[in-house]
Amino acid sequence: MKFAVRLSILGMAFIAMFAILGLRLWFVQVAQGPDIAQAAEDQTWLIKTTHASRGDIYDRNGVPLVTSRLVPAVFIDRTFVQPEDRDILIQRISSLLAMEPSDLQLLYDEAGTNGRFQVATVNTTAAYQISEQLATLPGVEIVNVPERVYLSGDTMAHVIGHLGLPDQADLDEREGLDPTVRIGKLGVEKYYDEVLQGTSGTYEYRVRRGEIIDEQPAVPPVPGSSIILTTDSELQTVVELALEEGIRLSNEVKDQDRAAGEDVFSETSRAAAVVLDPQTFEVLAMASVPDFDPQLFVTGIDSETFSALNESFAFNNLAVSGLYPPASTFKAITYSAFLEKGLPLPADTDGIDPANREVNCDGQLIFELNDGSAEVKTDWYAPSELGWLDLHGALENSCNKYFWSVGLGAWQAREQIGENVLQDWAKELGYGSATGIDLANEAPGIVPTRELFEEWAEYQRENPDEPPRLDPGRLNPELASPFFGGDLMDFAIGQGAFTATPLQAAVSYAALANGGEVMEPRVVDRVIGPDGELIEDVTSPVVRTVDISEATRRDLLTDLNKVVTTGTAAAAFEDFGPGLEMVGGKTGTGETTATRDNHAWFVGVAPIDNPQYVVAVIIEEGGSGGAIAAPVARHILQYLMNNEPTPILAGDPTD
Amino acid sequence: MTAVLTRLREVAVVRRNNRTDWILLGTLLALSGFGLLMIYSATRNVGTFSMERQMIFVAAGLIIFAVASNIDYREYRSILPAASLITLILLVAVFFFPEINGAQRWIPLGFFNLQPAELAKVVVIVALASLLAPQASRDELALGPRTLSWGKIAQALLVVLIPGVLIFLEPDLGTSLVFGFILFGMLFVGGANWRQLTALLSVVGLGALIVWRFDLLQEHQLDRLAVLWDETIDPQGIGYQLRQSKSAIGSGQLTGRGLFAEDTFTGFQYVPEAENDFIFTAVAEQLGFVGGILVMVAFVILVWRLLVIASNARDRFGALIASGIACMIAFHVFVNIGMTIGIMPVTGIPLPFMSQGGSFYMSMTLALGIANSVWLMRTPVPGENQLT
DSSP, rough: OOOHHHHHHHHHHHHHHHHOOOOOOOHIISHHHHHHHHHHHHHHHHHEEEOOOOEEETTTTTOOOEEEEEEEEEEEEEEHHHHHHHHHHHHHHHHHTTOHHHHHHHHHHHOTTTTTTEEEEEEEHHHHHHHGGGGSTTEEEEEEEEEEEEEETTTHHHHHHEOOOOOHHHHSSSSSOOOSEEEEOOOOHHHTTHHHHHHHHEEEEEEETTTTEEOOOOOOBOOOOEEESSSSSSHHHHHHHHHHHHHHHHHHHHHHHHHOOOEEEEOEEEEEEEEOOTOOOBBEEEEESOOOOHHHHOOOOOHHHHHHHHTTTTTTTHHHHBBBBGGGGGGHHHHHHHHHTTTOOSOOTTTTEETTTTTSSEEEEEEETTTSSSSEOSSSSOOOOOEEEOOHOOOHHOOOHOOOOOOHHHHHHHHHHHHHHHEEEEEEEETTTTOOOOOSSSOOOOOOOOOHHHHHHHHHHOOSSSOOOSSSSGGGGTOSSOOOOOHHHHHHTTTTOOOOOHHHHHHHHHHHHSEEEEEEEBBBBEOOOOOHHHHHHHHOOEEOOOOOOHHHHHHHHHHHHHHHTSTTTTTTTTTTTTGGGOOEEEEEEEEETTTTTOEEEEEEETTTTTOEEEEEEEEEOOOOOOIIIIIHHHHHHHTTTTTOOOOOOOOOOOO | OHHHHHHHHHHHHHHOOOOOHHHHHHHHHHHHHHHHHHHHHHTTTTTOOHHHHHHHHHHHHHHHHHHHTTTTTGGGGHHHHHHHHHHHHHHHHHHGOOTTBBBBOOOOOOSSEEEHHHHHHHHHHHHHHHHHSOOOOSSOOTTTTOOOOOOHHHHHHHHHHHHHHHHTTOHHHHHHHHHHHHHHHHHHTOOOOHHHHHHHHHHHHHHHHHHHHHHHHHHHHHHHHHHOOTTTTSSTTTHHHHHHHHHHHHHTTTTOOOTTTOOOOTTTSTTTTTTTTTHHHHHHHHHHHHHHHHHHHHHHHHHHHHHHHHHSSSSSHHHHHHHHHHHHHHHHHHHHHHHHHHHSOOOOOOOOHHHHHHHHHHHHHHHHHHHHHHHTTTSSSSSSOOOO
């Protein structure tokens, strides 16, 4: 190839290179230029945000529970800091605020070019000191920022909730979240975060070499809306103190039991209670023990305190997330199903009279399995000789044998009446699914059915390494199903694999008491604007209407009253005072495992002629329902019925 | 003595009509003057004396151009070994001086920092030309067709690799790539066949593979490449610079926002290094597509003149020098402007005659001076050995 040809080829290569540059330049400047110019124009505007004050939270009577106040905070706006001034500025501010220079430098670097960030909130003295020196501290500002104040301390902590900086999951889930602004992490603070949050104010400006050269009129922040709860803080205090008394009482009884040589497995430390209006499904009080002070999260909580509280379940609202077998409190639901669905009692079984619908409550049910062999269920807790009882007497005395018989009858007749009659009834009344309350982390609970057990069994066969949910014996392939008749019998007395939250127990009683309307319970009554104007009146939608006859409703309420006058809670309600005839309820003692103490339950209703309150109380591993939970509920009901609440002393051990 | 004077007179008569390449010099002056203007525009709000400093370098560079123009480029063959040695010593010496911005590329001389790699570019071009041009041999025609032996290829590779590796270690990846491009271009012009060029490309590929496999590139160097696809990389550093540069150029549009206009990115250091590696950004923002294209046209003229000089050179040595310089300038322009508009990685290669910087400016004018010398000497004088 000739030299000249080679030079020409080189020249052509150069021309190609320049052509590429020219085309690209055309693309960037002329084809895309206007768009890029616009984006660039937008980019040179800096935005300073002023955080809005969060809305307040009041109880149903207007008592302020949570508010926000303005506290001075030190900000640094990097736009006004020349690079050469950076190090000296970091030195001075960190020494003024007594913080580590490296911490401040980290914040500074993270803020990025033209970034503006909050260094720390300071007290008035420090704010004054710094503002004296502002002239020599370029880029430093003292700005009042809103800070949360929890006026009620740890009262109602679980309903109110607390704040925290958004984590990665929050940022992924909610668009436009400012990672430096605290958001609600629990309770109403979380569920109504967007309502409470408000809208940040903005101020847009352009800066050149530390001078503002152009600005837009500032948009002031819009404070968040305020919330009025359905809860009553005075009642809440009564409930919380009653739960703590219940825990104390439980431990006192355990000490006596231990002294008497009985098995006691643990100290009682947890309890929960719900007071619900059965007509509106407004939550009047909701408590969970142990609790925490939400203010800790404002001033900063150290990891030790946090993990200690976390391990004690202080951040769990047991009223909506605690799962317990509902135990004998569920007999009221079985009771209503028995009447409404006309369930049969078993024929040809000793001690059961299906014609008169009576059962001989002698503590033992001996019945036949399909193969003819005998099976025995023994009631260890009930007095052994209650004699022949009808449904009403059985509820009053919490006779397990009667309700077992209901379960057995339903099992034997399952081909005719359907195998899930009892479970479906429970589900309609709110068991086995979240109630839809306006609080986060609600647990749905478990209503055991054949389908569910088969699902579990299949999962267990496929995942043998995971902790089993069913006894391995149930996986025997020769069995027709892992779900037995005994499981349905246990379900009828609220035991077995059945679990529910205290709120679900309250909801089911509220529905029975109001004639069958299941609504979504709620803790928020209404949302109001900064000037007090109504923004949203929250009401509970009716989720389902369960078909319950007026006769059944009246019978049930009358029998629940008998429980507290002559039945299992009679001792606990002895000094109730006037109006005892207007109060009803049901004790429950939830069996767990052989190495844990029983859960003490009581669900009460008052007044029975026109129910206004449903009170559900659980003392976790607290002992007997009649002895421990019933006195706590009685104390709360005394307050609700305007009686002077009397001390919480042990009732009779029951069911 | 009389004989020598007579001879000089003869030479002067023959070359009377040979004048400096005025187009070359004119373009050089235009680019330099325009460069000073843009440096001023990019730094006038910062309060540095960048333009004043650069004026000194421009003056020095023009003197270098004049001196180099008047030295017969063929003399360089004799001083090449010494020049190569000095350059190597300087390239090693940088490692004994403290780091500046994480690299050891400079020898501080008080009034300015000498960057030996810039000098090395010129020395390597002359050395390659000397290697690839036919020596004084009656068997080969200096301007005729010619092939290169594989041995020559290997030697050429060595000539480039020694300074190239030292510069790569400084680290200065961009400048070491300039050497690769010069080598490839000069081998092509010098007569390498396609197999040799393919083999060379394979060596380059192998080298890239080794660099990749043994993680010889630092993370920020990889970032500079990756940022072309993902603008979110290193948002405070290289990603910021690139985004700002593209925003600035984009807002220039067809006719620019005006020289010294208010609120420009490049007038207020919103594009870091707008007086240096990103000077083209300042041109394109303030003077728009029209201004940018004019600058490119100036470079096209420059490269065209260099190729003309190459084709008119009296011997292969001169032709190779001129084409090597053309390759160097074209590559600088392509990579530098390509970087500002986001099609080439940010490698820190400056724009010839315009970017601020003393060593770079002076070595570029030295190169053009040598090319001008090739132009001035293009006509053979009776009695001269035509074959060298």
